Amino acid sequence: MQKVYHSKRPHRKSRAGCRSCKTRKVKCDEGRPSCRACTLRRDNCVYLSSPTSTPTPSSSAVSTSKSFARLTLSSSARQSAAPEQQIHPLFRPVDRDDFDMRLLSTYTSLSYRCLTTHPNGLTQVDHVLKVKIVEHAFSNPFLMNCLLSFTATHINRVGHENMAIPSSRAIYYRARAFESYRRAIEAANPSTFPALVACSLVLCAVSSEMFRDEDAKPLYILDWLVVWRGIGLLVGMTTHKSLFESGLRVLFMRPPIDLDAAAMHVPNNLLFMVMSIADDDADASDVAVYYDTLRYLGSLYQELYNNGFNSVLDLRIVTFFTFLPARFIELARAKRPRALTIIAHHLVFAKLVPRIWWMQGISDPQIQNICHLLGGEWDSVLRVPTAALELTDLGEIAKLLFDDPAWEPPSSFVALEGTDGLALKSITGGDPIMTTSWVQNDGTEIDFVPLPGTFAYRPAATKIGDDDIEPSLLTDVLPSYSPAQVDGMAVDAAYDCIL
Structure with missing residues (x-):
């Protein structure tokens, strides 16, 4: 297992990098048998001396949620008197570098808030965005790629005092997110469906950057609405039971419609x-x-x-x-x-x-x-x-x-968080007037009763997702990149990265 990662650990210059990285005067991650830079460049990776013992991560460590520790956020990360809990991995996956992990730390401390419409956050939703999604991301690379792309885009759009993302790196993250998501949909592995549903939500935000691309289609909105409908497509492919067990259900609550x-x-x-x-x-x-x-x-x-x-x-x-x-x-x-x-x-x-x-x-x-x-x-x-x-x-x-x-707008409302979703209550008093819940596509709420050891819901025929939209339509509207293109972007990103 690799050394513990801390988001604010000071950078120490590598003394045991490979010969190729030293020659090019770039940071070496000292990966064995080949560092990341040499792997991307397809160079022979030769070390000048034997490194100190560096355990490698086991497959069980990568796949278990027990490999997470809780750390308290700094006061600058959240303007709150109460301490917040944040998830950080006790390992660094072999295909992720220090920059990736710093970016993930930024997601769990800052960027996750941009995936909710409530300005002050909601306890249940915040927990899922900061903890549950990250847990799924470590066992589903397509979701991790999407989180990193979302965070990189967020930093470049709104700025971050301690971090900058080179454009080559941001483009690489986006390409990797699109391609891995495409492959996951084509593979259609039921075990990945909950993570795919979560990924489809984050991808709506990631793909919004295509509106700002110099080569964007004049009516990119027509592709973007298909990306949004991908949420319904994937929810329709996923059983209600698996979404409950995944801990992600709260992300897909919508306001009912009369x-x-x-x-x-x-x-x-x-x-x-x-x-x-x-x-x-x-x-x-x-x-x-x-x-x-x-x-x-x-x-x-x-x-x-x-x-x-x-x-x-x-x-x-x-x-x-x-x-x-x-x-x-x-x-x-x-x-x-x-x-x-x-x-x-x-x-x-x-x-x-x-x-x-x-x-x-x-x-x-x-x-x-x-x-x-x-x-x-x-x-x-x-x-x-x-x-x-x-x-x-x-x-x-x-x-x-x-x-x-x-x-003129009516009297102001405050948001209240309950076990069944979000409710609005007028500041002048009265009962809450609106909630969020699991809602069918006809706008009506799903009447379900989760029971110990079972899963039952009423009515028998519910429709949250779509079975009348082809998965190929969802992948067709995403930009396509060949493996060689992604590899080339990775090389550029590796050398342009600002640490």
């Missing part, structure tokens, strides 16, 4: 857009699909109108794509004007969650590209998304959405 009530909040111009579809229109056979999708969109208007700006609204906005019918995704990817118009209106709501860094800067370019593609014929129905391009103030955006200059 679709009939939500329909009452759909803007009239969007309803007319669908009501006016003629029998000879290309969308004539998909009228029901558009109505269903508008009801999901209506739930955003309903939440904002009734409860104002709150964590549940943020969660509804972020998880909107996970509810969409599979047929609507086909219509959107075919660039049907009505489907793109609905997406443009959702992008206006996406401007209301500026706290989530990986959602920042997405809406305006995509709205502009949708408007440019559809042209003047659709200007009237795109009036709100077009006007939103000029706005950044949340209140002004809300007034635009409601077409009401006098609109």
